Amino acid sequence: GEARLAHTASGREVRVPLGQAFDLSVERTREKFELEPDRRGLFETISLTLRNAKTDAATVRLLEPLPRWREWEVVESSPAWRKTNAQTVAFDVTVPGGGEATVRYRVRYRWPESITP
Numbered sequence: 001g002e003a004r005l006a007h008t009a010s011g012r013e014v015r016v017p018l019g020q021a022f023d024l025s026v027e028r029t030r031e032k033f034e035l036e037p038d039r040r041g042l043f044e045t046i047s048l049t050l051r052n053a054k055t056d057a058a059t060v061r062l063l064e065p066l067p068r069w070r071e072w073e074v075v076e077s078s079p080a081w082r083k084t085n086a087q088t089v090a091f092d093v094t095v096p097g098g099g100e101a102t103v104r105y106r107v108r109y110r111w112p113e114s115i116t117p
Contacts, residue, residue, distance in 0.1 A: 023053040
């Protein structure tokens with residue numbers, strides 16, 4: 001089939017949907033949500049459980065949005081993460097065949113004094 005793509009400048013990244021994997025799944029859980037005492041920031045802890053129903057291991061690139069504010073930092077993470085844009089982090093995770101893997105991270109958002117809580 002033909003994907004509907006908008007005009008794209010040369011050298012820019014394009015995402016083309018290829019379909020859905022029925023044998024790979026993820027469950028996202030917010031474990032903790034803590035507002036800082038000065039109400040200018042918060043911590044959020046997220047856990048993602050990836051499951052693989054295939055017999056072979058699969059490497060999954062997990063993209064996690066960080067939509068609460070533009071000032072953020074990942075303060076704890078397993079496995080390693082990388083920033084892909086201003087509000088997204090990526091994790092590359094190998095999930096064993098017939099098994100599962102867990103990604104857990106804690107992010108801190110901080111608001112400037114000019115924003116009234």
